[in-house]
Amino acid sequence: MFQATDKIIFTGPVGAGKTSAIGAISDEPPVRTDVATTGSERDIKDTTTVAMDYSYISLEDGKRIHLYGTPGQERFDFMWQILTQGGLGLVLLVNNDHPDPVGQMEYYLDAFADFIRDTGVVIGITRMGVRDNASIMDYQARLFEREQVFPVFEVDGRSSEDVRILVNALLAVLEN
Amino acid sequence: MSFLDDMIDKVSEEGNRHGDDVSPQGHERLDAILSEMLDDCGDLSGAMVSASDGRALAQRLQSGLDKHRFAAMSSALLALSDNVIRETHGGEIKNVLIQSDDGNVFILHAGSGLLLTVFSRPDANLGMSLAHANKGATDIAALNLHPDGQRETA
Numbered sequence: 469m470f471q472a473t474d475k476i477i478f479t480g481p482v483g484a485g486k487t488s489a490i491g492a493i494s495d496e497p498p499v500r501t502d503v504a505t506t507g508s509e510r511d512i513k514d515t516t517t518v519a520m521d522y523s524y525i526s527l528e529d530g531k532r533i534h535l536y537g538t539p540g541q542e543r544f545d546f547m548w549q550i551l552t553q554g555g556l557g558l559v560l561l562v563n564n565d566h567p568d569p570v571g572q573m574e575y576y577l578d579a580f581a582d583f584i585r586d587t588g589v590v591i592g593i594t595r596m597g598v599r600d601n602a603s604i605m606d607y608q609a610r611l612f613e614r615e616q617v618f619p620v621f622e623v624d625g626r627s628s629e630d631v632r633i634l635v636n637a638l639l640a641v642l643e644n
Numbered sequence: 645m646s647f648l649d650d651m652i653d654k655v656s657e658e659g660n661r662h663g664d665d666v667s668p669q670g671h672e673r674l675d676a677i678l679s680e681m682l683d684d685c686g687d688l689s690g691a692m693v694s695a696s697d698g699r700a701l702a703q704r705l706q707s708g709l710d711k712h713r714f715a716a717m718s719s720a721l722l723a724l725s726d727n728v729i730r731e732t733h734g735g736e737i738k739n740v741l742i743q744s745d746d747g748n749v750f751i752l753h754a755g756s757g758l759l760l761t762v763f764s765r766p767d768a769n770l771g772m773s774l775a776h777a778n779k780g781a782t783d784i785a786a787l788n789l790h791p792d793g794q795r796e797t798a
Contacts, residue, residue: 500727501724501727502723503723503792504696504757504792504793505792506696506791506792506793507695507699510665510793516697518696518697518698518720519723519724520720539716541698543699543716544698544716544720546713546717546720547720
């Protein structure tokens with residue numbers, strides 16, 4: 469009933485939409501561990517994930533993929549280690565409405581570098597339209613400088629269709 | 645957001661206020677409650693109060709323990725435990741107990757948006773440790789600090 473090998477992990481900074489994305493494509497209501505934010509993080513959002521989100525989706529061939537979302541904050545990096553164990557690959561969501569979103573992408577690519585090297589990653593950029601910020605080309609240019617080639621998509625984290633595109637792209641990457 | 649935390653650490657007094665919404669008086673009272681709890685019960689070796697989203701607010705920890713990591717781990721454990729009880733027995737949890745040969749850890753809710761983590765010695769009397777932890781949690785809740793901004797509507 470539970471095969472740890474069939475799990476993918478959603479990560480990215482606070483407010484990138486990880487919890488929403490998992491909720492958007494889940495077959496069942498996800499397990500959530502969000503609590504009210506305190507201090508300066510209350511300016512970013514009202515609640516934040518402190519352990520993990522969990523749910524699953526069924527693919528067309530009936531195969532079940534388990535979805536795990538990490539907390540965004542670095543102080544929860546012990547959960548990053550726990551949740552990536554045995555994972556198939558990574559979906560990295562980046563909130564474009566941030567002073568340095570491309571730097572944020574790099575931070576998480578570096579933090580998950582070992583896992584990405586062993587598996588694969590796709591990158592979803594959320595909140596593209598909020599302000600005139602980095603374009604998809606800016607993310608790809610930075611990846612090119614880093615000599616990395618990863619798929620980058622503009623997505624709405626609340627859209628089931630968009631999130632499924634990310635998951636399918638990741639599965640396609642992993643097959644190659 | 646490490647850069648935010650660093651920035652807050654730099655501008656805050658003593659570098660340990662961590663951008664929370666608890667007043668200096670609130671911090672003093674938390675420190676006093678932790679000190680009293682540890683003085684009253686020799687079985688306890690340390691304690692920490694943190695916000696439910698994983699920020700350390702007050703602590704009496706043995707040196708070498710990283711309060712930021714422990715605050716985050718306590719939040720993660722308590723949040724998952726809340727889920728387990730909600731989905732199995734449908735109620736509210738009283739505490740999380742982790743036992744090991746080298747010591748025990750209790751994690752308890754301590755009012756709105758707060759949690760209390762207590763460390764006890766390996767030979768500790770668990771019932772006595774828990775009784776003191778419960779009293780500490782009740783005292784903390786009575787301060788009505790609400791770091792999450794949630795206040796009861798009177």
